[in-house]
Amino acid sequence: MKSRKVTEAGRAAAQDPKAALHGKWYQDACAAAFAMELIGERWTLPIVRELMLGGRRFSDIRASLPAISAKVLTERLESLESGGIVTRRAVTAPLPMKLYELTDWGIGLEPVMAALGRWSMESPLHNPQLPLTPVSLMLSMRTMLDSPKARDWQARVGLEVGPQRFIGRVGDGALAIARAGENPEPTDFVLRGPDANAFLPVLYGKRPLGSAGTRLEAEGDAALVQRFIDLFELPAKRRVAG
Amino acid sequence: MKSRKVTEAGRAAAQDPKAALHGKWYQDACAAAFAMELIGERWTLPIVRELMLGGRRFSDIRASLPAISAKVLTERLESLESGGIVTRRAVTAPLPMKLYELTDWGIGLEPVMAALGRWSMESPLHNPQLPLTPVSLMLSMRTMLDSPKARDWQARVGLEVGPQRFIGRVGDGALAIARAGENPEPTDFVLRGPDANAFLPVLYGKRPLGSAGTRLEAEGDAALVQRFIDLFELPAKRRVAG
DNA sequence: CAGAATCCCATTCGATACTG
DNA sequence: CAGTATCGAATGGGATTCTG
Numbered sequence: 001m002k003s004r005k006v007t008e009a010g011r012a013a014a015q016d017p018k019a020a021l022h023g024k025w026y027q028d029a030c031a032a033a034f035a036m037e038l039i040g041e042r043w044t045l046p047i048v049r050e051l052m053l054g055g056r057r058f059s060d061i062r063a064s065l066p067a068i069s070a071k072v073l074t075e076r077l078e079s080l081e082s083g084g085i086v087t088r089r090a091v092t093a094p095l096p097m098k099l100y101e102l103t104d105w106g107i108g109l110e111p112v113m114a115a116l117g118r119w120s121m122e123s124p125l126h127n128p129q130l131p132l133t134p135v136s137l138m139l140s141m142r143t144m145l146d147s148p149k150a151r152d153w154q155a156r157v158g159l160e161v162g163p164q165r166f167i168g169r170v171g172d173g174a175l176a177i178a179r180a181g182e183n184p185e186p187t188d189f190v191l192r193g194p195d196a197n198a199f200l201p202v203l204y205g206k207r208p209l210g211s212a213g214t215r216l217e218a219e220g221d222a223a224l225v226q227r228f229i230d231l232f233e234l235p236a237k238r239r240v241a242g
Numbered sequence: 243m244k245s246r247k248v249t250e251a252g253r254a255a256a257q258d259p260k261a262a263l264h265g266k267w268y269q270d271a272c273a274a275a276f277a278m279e280l281i282g283e284r285w286t287l288p289i290v291r292e293l294m295l296g297g298r299r300f301s302d303i304r305a306s307l308p309a310i311s312a313k314v315l316t317e318r319l320e321s322l323e324s325g326g327i328v329t330r331r332a333v334t335a336p337l338p339m340k341l342y343e344l345t346d347w348g349i350g351l352e353p354v355m356a357a358l359g360r361w362s363m364e365s366p367l368h369n370p371q372l373p374l375t376p377v378s379l380m381l382s383m384r385t386m387l388d389s390p391k392a393r394d395w396q397a398r399v400g401l402e403v404g405p406q407r408f409i410g411r412v413g414d415g416a417l418a419i420a421r422a423g424e425n426p427e428p429t430d431f432v433l434r435g436p437d438a439n440a441f442l443p444v445l446y447g448k449r450p451l452g453s454a455g456t457r458l459e460a461e462g463d464a465a466l467v468q469r470f471i472d473l474f475e476l477p478a479k480r481r482v483a484g
Numbered sequence: 485c486a487g488a489a490t491c492c493c494a495t496t497c498g499a500t501a502c503t504g
Numbered sequence: 505c506a507g508t509a510t511c512g513a514a515t516g517g518g519a520t521t522c523t524g
Contacts, residue, residue: 025284027309029372029439031382032355033288035362040282042267042497046275058506067269069498074507084365098506105480108361113274115357119350120277123326130271140273197271238347284516300486311518316487340486 038083039109043068044076045116048102048109050135051086053166054179055101064133085109114143122238128200134161137196138168138177144204144232147173157228158190158219161199170228189220189228204234280325281351285310286318287358290344290351292377293328295408296421297343306375327351356385364480370442376403379438380410380419386446386474389415399470400432400461403441412470431462431470446476 026033039045043065050056050064062073077100080086085106089099102109117140120126132140138159151173158180159166165180167187193199198215201207209218209225218225268275281287285307292298292306304315319342322328327348331341344351359382362368374382380401393415400422401408407422409429435441440457443449451460451467460467 026288026307027372028288028378029370029374029442030288030291030378031359031363031368032291033378034365034368035358036282036287038362038365040278040284040287042282045278045282046268046270046272049272049274065268067498070507071499071509072497075496083367096505105361105364108364112354112357112361115354116277117273119347119354120280121273122347122350123276123280125325126273126276128271130269132271136270136272136275200271312487313489313519314517317517 035112038085039112041076041079043072044080045113047073047076047080048085048106049113049139050133051100051102052107052110052113052139053135053177055089055099057097057099061100064135080106110139110142113139117143118235122235124237124239126237128204129197132196132200134164134166134196137161137199138166141168141203141232142175142177144234145175146231146233149231150174153227155189155224155228156185156187158187158192160190160192161196162194170231175231187220189218189224191225191228192217192219203229203232277354280327281354283318283321285314286322287355289315289318289322290327290348291355291381292375293342293344294349294352294355294381295377295419297331297341299339299341303342306377322348352381352384355381359385360477364477366479366481368479370446371439374438374442376406376408376438379403379441380408383410383445383474384417384419386476387417388473388475391473392416395469397431397466397470398427398429400429400434402432402434403438404436412473417473429462431460431466433467433470434459434461445471445474 025037028034039048046065046068047061050061056064058073058077062068062070065073077086077088081088084103087101087103089101091097091099150170153170155170157168157170159168159177167178167180167185169176191199193216202209202214202216206229207214209216209229267279270276281290288307288310289303292303300315300319304310304312307315319328319330323330326345329343329345331343333339333341392412395412397412399410399412401410401419409420409422409427411418433441435458444451444456444458448471449456451458451471
């Protein structure tokens with residue numbers, strides 16, 4: 001016989017199409033399980049991640065996630081919109097285009113992503129050699145920051161990943177990061193690399209700037225740069241059976 | 243032309259079948275994305291949740307997650323084992339059986355689940371009326387605990403959800419929870435309900451014990467019980483567009 | 485009880501082509 | 505640029521049966 005669950009789900013979907021998008025997998029009050037219904041589907045979390053530092057266009061996201069198809073990106077953005085995590089907005093200036101942005105609640109996913117990242121980084125199966133997007137690098141810096149060390153220091157750092165430029169503001173025990181605007185803003189020093197992966201050996205592997213193989217260059221007071229690098233600490237991997 | 247990515251994935255899987263289980267979705271160094279490959283698949287997180295308070299048998303898990311099929315549970319437990327999150331162990335006493343247990347690293351998922359839960363609970367789409375398992379209730383109490391209030395108090399509470407019995411120990415700003423053993427352990431007071439949902443209006447809705455509709459009963463000093471209930475605070479929902 | 489094996493349908497995904 | 509439409513391939517998952 002056909003499953004009764006399928007029938008009921010179909011009926012619920014007929015009554016309210018949006019309801020079918022959530023509460024679809026588990027009929028469970030567990031909030032963590034519900035969260036996985038919202039962000040657990042393939043591609044959803046990387047999309048959210050790419051929006052975490054500000055709204056972007058459809059094709060920006062595609063460029064950052066080259067393996068995603070237009071179909072899946074469209075579907076996921078629709079789900080995220082109906083879930084209240086993302087909004088779609090048409091802007092006219094400086095150019096007419098559509099912007100996908102996180103809602104305030106969607107931005108609340110950063111602590112979730114930080115917790116996920118801190119946990120999975122302890123796995124020996126995690127491979128930091130794989131390609132990294134600029135946004136991933138920026139968020140990882142926020143996650144890996146040793147907060148007390150950023151409490152008694154104020155600094156502005158330019159972070160340039162290929163053509164993408166960001167401004168980091170150290171202070172109050174945190175690292176605020178925003179995309180750099182058109183007109184160059186003043187910074188105390190700059191870190192510049194051809195891609196996001198070039199930052200990893202220096203920031204987390206503590207390889208000296210300019211040592212063999214590092215593709216990262218700095219501009220400005222070397223002592224400030226070193227103090228910045230010292231803000232970050234990578235946890236050791238566990239020896240896990242399996 | 244056939245995609246080259248598919249060919250490479252197939253080749254990698256042929257060399258090492260286990261490698262295919264992870265790094266399957268995204269070729270991305272982002273640790274949060276990697277975490278989703280480990281726990282983002284359907285049913286994986288609820289399974290982990292059910293193991294969070296101690297090892298359980300295959301049929302225990304099925305009983306807690308009635309909508310999961312034997313095939314899927316088998317597959318997920320295999321993935322979790324090869325990912326280093328779960329171990330399978332044959333025990334002989336008191337009865338010969340197989341126990342699935344979280345590894346130390348797997349237990350490290352509790353902060354992740356707490357972050358997911360805190361976030362998704364703010365959604366107006368989250369429905370706490372749905373059924374809740376006893377383990378979900380226990381974990382939600384740990385998450386919702388107002389830590390400072392548990393700093394200057396020591397207490398032992400019996401938590402009985404239908405036939406399942408737990409012992410909670412309040413102290414040091416935390417709530418430790420373990421399954422109760424065979425021989426009754428001493429407790430300062432007891433909260434007892436027919437199912438996990440019966441606890442919600444009292445613990446989080448602050449409905450008085452014994453008021454109309456509450457199906458929860460307490461045993462022991464009423465002042466202590468009230469102090470326990472006051473440890474928990476449910477955050478308000480956001481008004482989210484969409 | 486604790487799964488493994490098989491069958492088969494439904495869904496999903498990726499690739500490609502096309503559109504306003 | 506921002507998608508839609510379509511199609512074939514791959515995957516997922518439920519039901520069922522079988523085994524130690």
